[in-house]
Amino acid sequence: MSIEGVIAANRFGLGARPGEVATVSGDPKGWLLAQLTPERELPRPLQSLPSTIDDMSAFFKWIRQIADEAKAHGMDPYKLKPQGAPGAAMSGVSGGMSGSDSGFSIEREYVKAFLPRYAVAVKARYDVAVTTDRPFFERLVHFWTNHFVVSGAKPGAITMPPSFERDVIRPNVTGRFADMLMASSKHPAMLFYLDNYHSIGPNSKVGKDPSLRAPKVQQAFAVPQMAGLNENLAREIMELQTLGVRSGYTQADVTSFARVITGWTIAGPPRVPVYKLVLDGRLNGKGLFEFDDEEHEPGPQTIMGKVYAQAGVDQGEAVLNDLARHPATAHFIATKLARHFIADDPPPAVVERLAKVYLASDGDLKAVCTALVNSPETFDPSPRKFKPPEDYVISAARALPTLQSDPGSLLRAYGSMGQTPYNPPGPNGWSDVEAEWLGADSVWKRFEWANQTADSVATATMNPSELAKDVLGPSLSPATAQAIARAQSPAQGLTLLLASAEFQRR
Amino acid sequence: MVTRRQSFALVGGGVLAAGLPRAALAAVETDKRLVVVLLRGAMDGLSAAPATGDPDYERARNGLAITPPGESGGALKLDSTFALHPNLTGMKSLYDSGEMILVHAAATPYRDRSHFDGQNLLENGAEQPYGLDTGWLNRALAQMPATGKPLGVALNSHMPLMMRGPAAVTSWAPSLLAPPDSDTIQRLASLYGETDPQFAANFANAQSANGVAMGGAGAGGGYQTFVGLMTAAAKFLSAPGGERVAMVEIGGWDTHVNQAGAFSPLSTNLLTLDRGLAAMKTGLGAAWQQTAVVIVSEFGRTVAMNGTQGTDHGTAGAVFVVGGAVKGGRVLADWPGLKAGALYQDRDLKPTTDFRTIATGVLRDHMGLQGAQLAAVFPSSAPIKPRDGLIRA
Numbered sequence: 001m002s003i004e005g006v007i008a009a010n011r012f013g014l015g016a017r018p019g020e021v022a023t024v025s026g027d028p029k030g031w032l033l034a035q036l037t038p039e040r041e042l043p044r045p046l047q048s049l050p051s052t053i054d055d056m057s058a059f060f061k062w063i064r065q066i067a068d069e070a071k072a073h074g075m076d077p078y079k080l081k082p083q084g085a086p087g088a089a090m091s092g093v094s095g096g097m098s099g100s101d102s103g104f105s106i107e108r109e110y111v112k113a114f115l116p117r118y119a120v121a122v123k124a125r126y127d128v129a130v131t132t133d134r135p136f137f138e139r140l141v142h143f144w145t146n147h148f149v150v151s152g153a154k155p156g157a158i159t160m161p162p163s164f165e166r167d168v169i170r171p172n173v174t175g176r177f178a179d180m181l182m183a184s185s186k187h188p189a190m191l192f193y194l195d196n197y198h199s200i201g202p203n204s205k206v207g208k209d210p211s212l213r214a215p216k217v218q219q220a221f222a223v224p225q226m227a228g229l230n231e232n233l234a235r236e237i238m239e240l241q242t243l244g245v246r247s248g249y250t251q252a253d254v255t256s257f258a259r260v261i262t263g264w265t266i267a268g269p270p271r272v273p274v275y276k277l278v279l280d281g282r283l284n285g286k287g288l289f290e291f292d293d294e295e296h297e298p299g300p301q302t303i304m305g306k307v308y309a310q311a312g313v314d315q316g317e318a319v320l321n322d323l324a325r326h327p328a329t330a331h332f333i334a335t336k337l338a339r340h341f342i343a344d345d346p347p348p349a350v351v352e353r354l355a356k357v358y359l360a361s362d363g364d365l366k367a368v369c370t371a372l373v374n375s376p377e378t379f380d381p382s383p384r385k386f387k388p389p390e391d392y393v394i395s396a397a398r399a400l401p402t403l404q405s406d407p408g409s410l411l412r413a414y415g416s417m418g419q420t421p422y423n424p425p426g427p428n429g430w431s432d433v434e435a436e437w438l439g440a441d442s443v444w445k446r447f448e449w450a451n452q453t454a455d456s457v458a459t460a461t462m463n464p465s466e467l468a469k470d471v472l473g474p475s476l477s478p479a480t481a482q483a484i485a486r487a488q489s490p491a492q493g494l495t496l497l498l499a500s501a502e503f504q505r506r
Numbered sequence: 507m508v509t510r511r512q513s514f515a516l517v518g519g520g521v522l523a524a525g526l527p528r529a530a531l532a533a534v535e536t537d538k539r540l541v542v543v544l545l546r547g548a549m550d551g552l553s554a555a556p557a558t559g560d561p562d563y564e565r566a567r568n569g570l571a572i573t574p575p576g577e578s579g580g581a582l583k584l585d586s587t588f589a590l591h592p593n594l595t596g597m598k599s600l601y602d603s604g605e606m607i608l609v610h611a612a613a614t615p616y617r618d619r620s621h622f623d624g625q626n627l628l629e630n631g632a633e634q635p636y637g638l639d640t641g642w643l644n645r646a647l648a649q650m651p652a653t654g655k656p657l658g659v660a661l662n663s664h665m666p667l668m669m670r671g672p673a674a675v676t677s678w679a680p681s682l683l684a685p686p687d688s689d690t691i692q693r694l695a696s697l698y699g700e701t702d703p704q705f706a707a708n709f710a711n712a713q714s715a716n717g718v719a720m721g722g723a724g725a726g727g728g729y730q731t732f733v734g735l736m737t738a739a740a741k742f743l744s745a746p747g748g749e750r751v752a753m754v755e756i757g758g759w760d761t762h763v764n765q766a767g768a769f770s771p772l773s774t775n776l777l778t779l780d781r782g783l784a785a786m787k788t789g790l791g792a793a794w795q796q797t798a799v800v801i802v803s804e805f806g807r808t809v810a811m812n813g814t815q816g817t818d819h820g821t822a823g824a825v826f827v828v829g830g831a832v833k834g835g836r837v838l839a840d841w842p843g844l845k846a847g848a849l850y851q852d853r854d855l856k857p858t859t860d861f862r863t864i865a866t867g868v869l870r871d872h873m874g875l876q877g878a879q880l881a882a883v884f885p886s887s888a889p890i891k892p893r894d895g896l897i898r899a
Contacts, residue, residue, distance in 0.1 A: 228813015
């Protein structure tokens with residue numbers, strides 16, 4: 001077993017399964033590079049998840065039913081008053097970190113109704129991560145899902161992130177960045193999450209005559225009945241997904257870009273609820289992205305000094321392609337990747353190298369990741385990263401193949417540690433630095449979880465000392481090895497292994 | 507001489523502790539309490555504290571105006587110009603009893619419209635986002651008298667930037683997991699002591715936080731929400747020898763869509779905020795009289811409604827200073843008005859009060875920090891003049 005083997009499995013993978021460090025140690029670099037290929041088929045745990053159409057229509061379908069019910073009882077759905085004590089449906093999910101907890105909330109009722117579906121999707125993501133023999137690929141999937149963020153923390157979006165990850169991220173992880181960006185910007189989940197699906201050009205046909213829209217708008221309270229610009233998606237694409245903030249674009253560029261992508265909407269809402277299209281068989285194999293020329297702001301737009309005179313959807317595609325090729329984007333992506341895998345404060349040489357490869361390869365992510373693996377800093381023996389909660393839980397599960405986990409206990413674990421997959425608090429995703437995650441509460445919560453987990457898997461014949469050597473290899477410190485060896489039971493030894501500092505750093 | 511707390515800080519805060527200037531420590535432990543409530547997502551200040559008396563308010567908000575005071579479901583009147591959102595009934599009582607100040611048209615020095623840069627700057631207290639990698643509240647803690655244990659607590663499973671830095675701080679959030687036995691706790695504490703000082707310090711802090719938060723009434727649950735976190739914060743702050751500074755946060759203020767609806771997250775969030783404050787006041791008991799709570803968001807929102815019955819990212823907004831120690835019942839606003847020409851970049855409420863003048867006013871008159879200490883908390887190229895008279899004499 002070599003330290004490079006541990007690093008490959010731990011820093012670039014999802015933590016070693018028994019035997020993995022030994023296997024990988026032969027050719028750690030080769031093992032990582034071999035994972036930079038598209039997957040041949042969707043991992044088994046993901047195959048039974050609901051379809052994109054089903055995930056996307058769930059909210060609209062549900063809210064329509066509530067509205068119908070309210071009307072059937074002689075109530076105006078627009079005038080339901082906040083009342084009474086809460087059902088704190090999000091509490092188990094968010095770990096109490098965000099959201100409200102008083103008053104009646106239709107969105108909260110929705111979250112409650114769809115929490116089981118969310119839990120199943122979280123469990124599926126976990127199952128893939130725990131069982132995969134391509135953990136570096138899976139890390140990249142998680143990385144990009146945390147870059148192109150659709151968060152279920154937005155009321156109404158709780159069913160959407162798993163579809164988005166499957167449709168947009170997985171197929172493009174080793175492909176071109178521009179393709180992932182395009183797929184993301186046209187995916188109904190992103191168009192919903194960042195509000196673009198009802199952003200309307202002020203000088204478009206509908207913008208000039210909002211009455212045209214009235215008959216199109218479904219009579220449920222989820223959909224605003226105004227017609228105008230919403231710059232949310234445009235801003236976040238520039239700030240969080242491509243150029244990065246403070247890279248030279250202005251408020252005027254954001255507004256122009258928002259105009260460019262007016263009319264980029266979801267087939268169905270706000271005009272006809274998606275579920276009706278589904279029920280009526282009217283989608284006819286068409287995707288859920290729709291470009292609506294009647295809502296698109298006509299005319300040329302100027303963004304960062306360049307005039308985009310294209311008509312229709314071509315205009316937005318041209319902007320996205322330029323954003324993907326921009327040197328600021330190369331630098332931004334290179335920095336994020338280096339920060340994710342190498343160090344919170346990534347060595348400038350690595351960033352520069354990756355950015356160069358990005359530009360030279362026109363955003364070929366396989367080439368960029370290859371350069372990352374081949375960087376001399378990659379196998380720096382001192383651990384400089386601290387596992388965020390999800391990776392901590394996954395790495396423990398990989399080390400313990402007999403661990404049984406159900407969706408409820410997983411959500412409790414993630415919620416307690418403050419990282420609920422698919423539900424980051426905002427469109428900037430989860431933090432990627434130790435200062436955010438390593439505090440008194442997180443050290444304690446991990447210990448509690450380690451203890452509970454160890455209790456559930458330990459057997460009288462289990463040897464935690466051997467397991468520690470197996471999964472930590474040469475990174476296991478003598479002090480930890482000794483503490484595990486002196487434990488009063490296999491369960492306690494296992495707790496000490498999972499709670500040890502070297503198991504939590506990488 | 508290195509005090510015990512400093513040695514903690516050197517361990518817990520890493521290398522930062524060594525490099526930053528540390529003003530002379532005062533000799534006496536403070537009994538003042540300071541709470542910062544961070545509203546993440548940019549609260550719409552013109553809904554939380556509508557200027558219903560401004561003749562331009564209703565027109566400028568074109569559809570999002572809160573109903574004026576006196577009408578059914580109307581806002582809660584503060585003075586001839588300002589009111590509170592109808593859901594802020596507790597805050598209104600605090601205003602009436604002289605324990606709440608509304609500061610309006612306030613902003614940090616940040617003038618762009620990224621949440622994340624805006625929050626970064628609000629938390630680090632620098633003049634530029636990412637200008638400092640420590641938080642102003644932590645730097646303020648570093649100026650306070652040592653007690654041998656952390657003086658600050660983040661009610662959070664993450665460590666927010668505002669609380670990161672040279673001073674040792676602890677964090678606590680409710681657990682849904684079962685507590686381990688004491689033998690395992692001791693073994694792990696000693697293992698961390700041998701292998702990783704950062705884990706060791708955090709582990710020790712966590713043990714003592716659990717002792718406070720889980721002791722007494724209400725232990726074992728009920729903390730899952732903002733109201734619960736405020737209740738827990740009150741426990742930390744009122745415990746004998748407990749923390750003196752707490753940070754609590756609540757998200758969900760980014761109301762781009764359907765802001766005024768009966769189910770709007772904004773209305774619900776304001777109700778939650780109001781209830782959280784009430785819970786904190788109750789939980790603090792007598793210590794409420796020693797307490798100031800500063801409630802702030804990264805920036806405000808556009809004055810006019812956007813195309814989707816919401817508002818987009820703006821500039822100035824409302825800040826609340828609340829507590830038994832606060833000289834309240836007042837509105838502090840150099841009101842820029844809402845006329846077309848009066849808006850910042852023709853879209854936002856114009857900032858006329860620098861949030862840092864409020865924060866330093868509280869830190870000076872409530873927590874006893876002075877000139878050089880305040881400058882270490884909010885380093886600035888131009889002097890920041892702390893606002894006088896926020897705190898009762």
